[in-house]
Amino acid sequence: MRKELWFGFVLMAIIVGTVVVFTPWGNITNGHLGLIMLALIVVAIMLGFPTAFTLMGMGVFFAWLAYHSVNPDLAVQQVLDLMVQRTYGVMSNDVLIAVPLFVFMGYLVERAALIDRLFKSLHLAMAGVPGSLAVATIVTCAVFATATGIVGAVVTLMGLLALPAMLKARYNVSVAAGAITAGGCLGIMIPPSILLIVYGATAGVSVVQLYAGAFFPGLMLAGLYVGYIIILAKLKPNLMPPLPESERHVALPAFAQQLAGRGRHAVLGLLRVLGGAAGAAVAKRTAAWQLLITLLPALVVAALLVTTYRSVTAPEAEVDTTGLIEAGISFSTYEEEPAGLIGQAPVEESATGLQEPPVEESETGLQEPPVEAETGLQEPPSDEPAELAAPPGAEEAASPETQESMEEAPPADAAGRLPAPTGFWVTLGICVAALAYIYLRWNWERLEVFKMLLASFFPLTILILAVLGSIVFGFATPTEAAAVGAFGGFILAAVYRFYEHWRAARRSGRNPATAVVTTVKELGVITKESSFLTAKTSAMVCWLFVGSAIFSAAFALLGGQELVENWVLSLDLTPTQFLILAQFIIFILGWPLEWTEIIIIFMPIFIPLLTHFQIDPLFFGLLVALNLQTAFLSPPVAMAAFYLKGVAPPHVTLNQIFGGMLPFMGIQVVAIVLLYVFPEIGLWLPKVLYDR
Template sequence: MRKELWFGFALMAVILVTVLVLTPWSNLFDGHMSKEDLGVLGLLMLALIVVAIMIGFPTAFTLMGMGVFFTWLAYNSVNPDLAVRQTLDVFVLRTYWVMSNDVLIAIPLFLFMGYLVERAQLIDRLFHSLHLATARVPGSLAVATIVTCAIFATATGIIGAVVTLMGLLALPAMLKAGYDVKFAAGAITAGGCLGILIPPSVLLIVYGAVAGVSVVQLYAGAFLPGFMLAGLYIGYIILFAKWKPHLMPPLAESERLVPLPPLSQRLAQQNRNAVAGLWRALTGPGSAGVAKRTVLGQFIVALLPALIIVAILGVTYLVTTAPEKVASTAGLVQTGGLTAAPLLEEEGKEPTGLIGAPEAEQEDSGVKEPPAEGVKEVAPPAAAEAAKPEVVEKPAAAEPERLPTPTWFWIVCGVAIALYAVRYRRFDWQRLEIFKRLLTSFFPLAILILGVLGSIVVGLATPAEAAAIGAFGGLVLAAAYRFIAHWQATGLNRRSPGAMIWRTTKELGTIVKESMFLTAKTSAMVCWLFVGSGIFATAFALLGGQAIVERWVLSLDMTPVQFMILAQFIIFILGWPLEWTEIIIIFMPIFIPLLPHFHIDPLFFGLLVALNLQTAFLSPPVAMAAFYLKGVSPPHVTLNQIFAGMMPFMGIQLLALVLLYVFPQIGLWLPSVFYK
């Protein structure tokens, strides 16, 4: 018998013996259990569920089974006659709560969008384009892998899919280029786990549903920590590649070249610089037999990065120099008392025409102030005349002046101009072609990502609505990319568009079918986990386990910093044997009630948990990312090599966790800007 089975059976025997010894059998079924006995049962239930999941029992149904049994024990200790009925009522109510939870609607839609993007091979083009674009950067393949994973993470929160896909794309390319196996495996697994934190993360949706925190604010808060972590990865790769270039050899010069189209080949004979050559062909007498319209289009594409920077700087200038809005009540005349009187009776509304008037004055607007000394009082006009508002001549308002331009803005402009001057001076035809490939592979996906996440962050749509738009956008992108792939494969044969449309439709049907199956499978798992966790949490609370944990934590008399360190350490340890779903659903309901006592924001705590669970995904012995990669890697790549490659990146994650805790505004600044 294998050692793993011996270990599993021995662990089960230890747990069973512990349960048999500590269970209060004398009072278990006679309805006379004390609070202490129930509390012991609650802690045993918590330990038993962890071991059962470690052994391999299905998490959702194990939670439901244990939850139902221990709920019955709790009710049986109070009223044995109603125990069965009350237990079944809990089961039905918790199931109905999951079905009626609007937050969970976004999960299947985001999963569907992610599976569509994955199976339509959109990431293949993006990775190869980024590989060519970063060819001159040390460790270019690893850098391209991290960037691709970060972009893919914003299109899907499916960690296993990202690691598996990048294992098929990036790992063979790295090994062929002579990369160290450990470093290549570490870069892929670390980049693939970015989907845990970067929106639209499914983990954040689940945490928001469990903790009662706004998913929109969680998404806004997770942006900067997620991309900060990706930036730390890239910085480490570049420094390590500079230090030990033999572990990550640069790309050969021949592999950096891409075939030029006929237009570029003709114009390259006149000028090696792409921008200068296009400008000469556009303004000169001849354009080497190329149509002016085509040259103009290529010229606009070449200047597109500069145009985007100019637009960003222009918006920044308008925002930073916008005049301050000063609310002034000078010159306002209180009129129309009879007209405004009916509006004042409506509770909670301000009368129109009285903006800026104090509330007390608005409520008594029909009473005149006594005339000033020396001013003769005039008799009031008739009722019809009094209803008309007075016409008061106001001096023409002077246009507010803009604020002075800050010095840092001109510094940024100067740096941008200098960088783009250097860039366009070395912008040859090869770089133009690489940029065009990057544009066609990244731009449509970027539009989809910005449309989905941007509408959520700025408040135009709920996560469920934005996820529905993203799923439809992913379907359109999949159809477009598949059609373009068939169009290019047939050599631009325009004589049979019907055949290409039919092939694209058949292929799209297969993609949609597979994506729907995987979405239904994953969504069902998450929903049943919620049902099981609801029953389990109810049983844990009925047995008094939550109260015991709270009393124990409060008896330690810890400071908020000590509690935060203890909580994150426990979550980190739990990440070794358990997946994030079990940790969020089982253990977050234990930690969250303690947060108000220590004055900890649940939003900030959720960001720390998400970053911590990324670390848990890279920590042996149960690092799921390693097993995902091992499943698609060549036979000579061992699991120990993958584990060894993940260790430096796990250290970077711990550094990011410390930075987020020391500087909480990294995660809280964006929510504070959008949701004051």
């Protein structure tokens, strides 16, 4: 029998044995029935029963037990009413509309062969970096994760693309497998993560703020992976040998071959042609176009710096708040930060206008965050300082000290702009130095690699940034942005497939118009497959929500939630100890269960306890996402390993894959610690954008 099966049976035996030993069978209450239900659902899922329908079945049975203990005559009717109410509550949750749209976008990108081009271009662009193939794999996984957020799809596709290339380059099998599995799991954390949408709908936390909070932790984790690969390749080059020159070679077009003989520097060569250099056999129009492509990085950086300069030097608009103060609103409530472990409590989405329609607890059972003390619009206390209610015109009679402090404000220039902060000039210096370094090394091969990146990396990145940017900066709700992203993914797939068929037609001498017909047929197949897979994935998530809603209702009716809360509170834990306990339980559950089951079944148990320990649900969600990503890499029941094993060559063993995953699991533990010690990594961006 395989080791993972032994592990599963042992874990089930421990769960069943604990229930049998510690349940007071002589004096069993409804609360004990709730805990038995919780243990049975874990065992049933581990045995392979369908999760959603197992949740519904157990929820219905135990809800009937709860109602029957009160009024046997009405038990059946009340259970049926409960099923209808909970199902309707899930159906009316608008947040879940974003799930099929983001999934559809990911499947379109996956089936349009965009990732193949992306990996090849990144592989060539990073040829000089130690462990370049592994680094390119992680970067490709990070980009692909932002387009799909489905772990299985990313790991499987990268196993088909990157693993053969790394094995051909004589990479260590464990290192190659670890890079693919770790990079593929980035979709759990990096927006638009489906996990964050499900957590937000379950915990009542804004998906917009979750996306903003997960952005930097996701980048930090990807950066830690890349840093580990580079350091390991430097210390042990035999694990990741440098690529041979034949693998780094890029075929040059005709004009570049002609100009390369006169000099290796591409920018100088193109300028010579535009300056009318004697003997240049390249048209000036071609040289001008290639020079424009070459200068694109500098132009983009310059545009961003100019926009940033205008933003940071713009004078602050003065807002007359006298009317608000006279109406009785105290600004001290905005300035105070509630006492807590890691920052202030979550703020309602009314600040951004992106609040999804709330779901009543009586309908869905999904925990909503407390509304009290979130808006900051309480009536001021009776002993409010008199200066907060100063009458209009009081500024005219301001004290000399106040006038002096106002005169010390930074002077604006003739155009009325404020001086730029030091950070802007530091950023400007770094950008100029980076551009100078890039253009000093800009030869003809690098120009061709950059053009390959323009055709693969940048279009997909622009689509992703447009989707996420519209969400984070408040231009669209997650549902609207997901719809635009799905349409953008379809357009990208159409353009890429048409370009491939058009080039193939030109090479073979066929009529290029046939590329249109071929592209339309292929797009039909891609759309059909993507739609089917999207419906399958979305149906699973929605049925899980329905089953979870019924299950959690039964658990609450039996008093299981109250029993768990009383037990945790009786331990007299500090917030840090509670976080460690919660994350440890979630980590253990990540071995036998999928993240959907953990979020939907167990988060409603933890969320109500966060208020008592003064923990921000948004911050807790970021820790949970990192934790579940770690669980995906934890042997012996690491789902990412089995995804990769399914597409790996026969000689790649499961133990080799597990061995490669362990260092990356350690890196994720480091990332969790960093996020806990420095919570601003996840909370700074939501605080800046949404005034949390």
